[in-house]
Every structure is written in C-alpha cells, then in structure tokens.
Amino acid sequence: QDRTQPARSSVGSVIPTTRLDIMSEAVAADPWPTLRALREQGPVVWHETYGRWLVTTDRAVRKVATNFARFTVEGTVVEEMFGADAFISMDDRRRHDDLRNVWAEAFRKQGLDRLRPAVERIVAGLMAPVAARLNDGEAVDLSQTLCRPIPTLVIALLMGVPDEALPDIVRWSDAMAAGGTTYLSETEAARARIAREAAKQGLADYLLALIAARRVRPGDDLVSVLVHAPAGAALPDDQLVQNLRQLLFAGNETTAKWLAHIFVTYGERGDTRRALVADRTLIPPANDEVMRWQGVVGTIVRRVRGGPIELAGVELADGAALTCLLAAANRDPDRYDDPDRFDLHRPARPNLGFGVGFHNCLGSVLAKMEAEIGVNALLDAEPDYAVAAPYAYSSVPMRGPMPVV
Numbered sequence: 013q014d015r016t017q018p019a020r021s022s023v024g025s026v027i028p029t030t031r032l033d034i035m036s037e038a039v040a041a042d043p044w045p046t047l048r049a050l051r052e053q054g055p056v057v058w059h060e061t062y063g064r065w066l067v068t069t070d071r072a073v074r075k076v077a078t079n080f081a082r083f084t085v086e087g088t089v090v091e092e093m094f095g096a097d098a099f100i101s102m103d104d105r106r107r108h109d110d111l112r113n114v115w116a117e118a119f120r121k122q123g124l125d126r127l128r129p130a131v132e133r134i135v136a137g138l139m140a141p142v143a144a145r146l147n148d149g150e151a152v153d154l155s156q157t158l159c160r161p162i163p164t165l166v167i168a169l170l171m172g173v174p175d176e177a178l179p180d181i182v183r184w185s186d187a188m189a190a191g192g193t194t195y196l197s198e199t200e201a202a203r204a205r206i207a208r209e210a211a212k213q214g215l216a217d218y219l220l221a222l223i224a225a226r227r228v229r230p231g232d233d234l235v236s237v238l239v240h241a242p243a244g245a246a247l248p249d250d251q252l253v254q255n256l257r258q259l260l261f262a263g264n265e266t267t268a269k270w271l272a273h274i275f276v277t278y279g280e281r282g283d284t285r286r287a288l289v290a291d292r293t294l295i296p297p298a299n300d301e302v303m304r305w306q307g308v309v310g311t312i313v314r315r316v317r318g319g320p321i322e323l324a325g326v327e328l329a330d331g332a333a334l335t336c337l338l339a340a341a342n343r344d345p346d347r348y349d350d351p352d353r354f355d356l357h358r359p360a361r362p363n364l365g366f367g368v369g370f371h372n373c374l375g376s377v378l379a380k381m382e383a384e385i386g387v388n389a390l391l392d393a394e395p396d397y398a399v400a401a402p403y404a405y406s407s408v409p410m411r412g413p414m415p416v417v
C-alpha cells in the first residue's frame with residue numbers, strides 16, 4: 013500500500029485527510045454522519061491509517077469505476093479473494109467480456125422467466141412455516157429463516173447443487189466472506205486468511221467433483237451448460253471453479269443482507285408497508301430505494317495503473333490504492349434531494365448499490381427478483397409485521413442488520 017500522503021493537490025490546495033475508522037463495527041450502526049463528514053471534506057480524501065484514498069461522491073465513484081484502463085481491480089483484495097481467473101478480478105476488457113459473456117449467456121439460457129416459478133416455490137416453501145409461526149403471534153428470526161436461505165437455495169438451484177451439500181456451501185461462503193474487505197487487526201486478519209484459504213479449497217474440491225459429474229451426466233443446470241459449452245467457449249476446470257465460486261460468494265451474503273435491510277425497513281415503517289400492500293407494483297422501486305438508502309456493498313476497491321492520474325483535482329500516484337465509498341456516494345446531495353430520507357416516491361435514478369462500469373453486478377436482475385418475490389410473500393403472510401427484537405449492523409464494506417444474540 014502507498015502510505016505516503018502527498019500534502020497538496022495538483023491545483024495547490026491542501027488535501028483533506030482522515031483517520032476515522034469507518035470500517036469499524038462501532039461506526040456500522042449509524043455510519044451516515046461519518047460518511048457525510050467525509051463527503052463534505054471532498055470527493056477524494058486521504059486515509060492516513062489505511063494508506064488509501066477514499067472516494068466519496070457519486071460523480072467521482074462513477075469516474076473511477078468506468079475508467080477501467082486506469083483504475084484496476086488486479087492487485088487488490090478482490091483478486092486475492094476470488095482468484096485471478098474469476099472475471100470479477102480481470103482488468104483486460106477483452107478477456108473479461110469474453111468470459112462474462114459465456115456466463116451471461118448461460119444465465120440467459122437458464123432464463124429468468126424459467127427461474128421465477130422456481131424462486132417462487134423456494135420462497136413459498138421457506139415462508140410456510142414462518143407464516144404459521146407469525147400467525148400464532150410468535151416472533152420469528154427472518155434472517156435465519158428467509159434472508160440467509162433464499163439466495164443460497166436459488167444459487168444452488170441455478171448450479172444444480174444437491175440439497176445435502178447446502179450446509180457446506182453456506183459454511184464455505186461465510187468463511188470466504190470473513191474479513192475480506194474490512195480492516196481487522198493483524199492477528200484477526202491472519203486467522204481470517206487461513207479460514208478463507210481452507211474454505212476456498214473445500215469449495216474448489218466440491219465444485220471439481222460437481223463439474224466431473226456433470227461432464228458425464230449433464231442436467232439442465234448452469235454447471236452443465238458451462239461444461240458442455242461449444243468448443244470456443246469451453247473453459248478449463250480451474251477457471252470454471254474460480255468463476256462458480258465467485259457466483260456463490262458474490263450472490264449469497266449480499267442478497268441475504270439486502271433482504272434483511274428491506275424487511276427491517278418495511279417492518280419499521282407502517283406507512284411504507286401499507287402503501288406496498290395496497291400497490292404491489294411499488295415493491296421493486298421501494299427495494300431500490302432501500303439499496304440506495306442503506307446499501308450492502310458499501311465499498312469497492314481499485315488501484316491506479318499506468319502512471320499518476322488526476323481525480324477531482326487530486327493527483328493520485330501510480331499504484332495508489334482507492335476505496336470507493338458506494339455508501340457515501342448513494343447519499344450524495346448533488347445527485348439525490350434530501351438524501352438521508354427514505355422516499356418511496358423518489359424519482360428513479362440508478363444508484364451505485366450494484367456497482368457501475370464493466371464490473372457491474374451480473375446477478376442484479378436475479379437479486380431483484382428474489383427481493384420482489386420475498387417481499388410479496390412476507391406481505392401476503394403478514395401484512396402487519398413489525399420488528400420485534402433489537403439488531404446490530406455488520407460493518408460498512410458488507411453492511412446489513414443482524415439479530416443481537
């Protein structure tokens with residue numbers, strides 16, 4: 013990491029700096045005043061202890077994420093987590109697009125229309141016992157009964173992972189997520205790294221066996237489509253593994269946390285909930301507003317490549333590390349009026365919750381479908397639900413409400 017802070021910007025003004033530990037659990041409960049203060053310091057702020065630049069506004073984040081030639085993913089924690097052959101880690105546009113297109117095509121073949129009834133079945137199956145307990149007046153932990161299992165079961169369905177392997181898949185993807193983008197103490201970071209490597213290996217072994225099985229006996233799942241892709245698009249096994257692992261990791265915890273934000277938001281806002289019950293077409297835009305207002309992936313990371321570059325008047329050295337604060341940018345007053353307010357009827361403007369640029373989220377349509385179906389099912393089961401227990405938040409890079417145990 014580049015820990016030398018330039019004192020002045022290219023236009024001669026003093027560069028704003030901070031030492032605030034914005035990634036801590038303490039800030040996570042209510043990060044908004046801290047993020048606002050940072051944004052007000054400037055679009056680009058030097059973090060003295062992280063040794064990284066923080067990018068705080070909608071405009072500056074979009075500039076970074078769409079200039080893939082100069083702001084790269086290679087050499088960041090993303091590559092370390094996912095592997096260099098996963099397309100989320102690739103900067104070479106051609107290589108990335110060739111690979112992503114194979115996957116996008118496989119997604120398309122799976123067909124979101126075909127998936128919808130399957131997702132509805134999964135959600136209905138999980139909701140039935142929840143509804144029975146809610147109707148009995150019991151308090152139910154929705155994070156364990158709905159938020160966690162919905163995305164796992166959906167991705168497993170997509171990939172054709174059999175039910176008995178699901179607990180392992182959840183365990184591996186949790187361990188892979190631990191400490192990935194947060195800033196832990198050295199000991200914690202080392203422990204998380206060891207657990208992450210073991211989980212990656214466990215998952216890789218499992219996926220290799222699944223790939224081998226689908227080669228011999230294909231089904232109609234994503235793995236079979238990919239394994240039997242036409243010669244030009246066929247991928248070697250290790251690339252398949254890295255990219256399948258990327259989907260599990262990218263799609264599980266993120267969607268679980270978004271669902272949790274959504275359920276909490278509507279549980280605490282009677283007016284919103286009643287409006288959604290009365291007009292179900294409001295659910296998708298309301299879910300988008302939760303994404304803007306709360307967000308899940310609060311940070312994405314990049315590195316400067318190809319020489320120094322100016323960003324919002326600040327000159328960044330070659331190799332400098334950047335953290336784009338999607339969470340701060342999604343409450344940027346230059347883009348959103350009264351940004352700290354949850355507004356069901358806010359004019360639609362794409363927010364940064366699913367990223368932007370050529371690494372934008374491949375699974376956003378799927379996640380949105382899961383959220384829409386999940387909310388509809390919960391409102392059918394209990395239109396008058398409320399949040400009964402206290403909750404805490406995981407930290408800004410992957411933020412969501414979780415029950416206090």
Ligand code: HEM
Nearest residue numbers: 099100262263266267270309312366367371373374375379
């Ligand atoms: C990329 C967020 C669900 C697969 C991304 C990025 C963000 C994001 C912010 C950009 C990362 C960057 O620029 O460095 C989310 C959120 C989700 C979600 C908030 C749920 C609420 C999913 C699902 C899948 C998925 C369900 C797949 C089943 C991917 C993949 C990429 C990605 C493959 C990399 C795309 C590329 O590099 O071309 N996601 N995601 N995500 N996401 Fe998601």
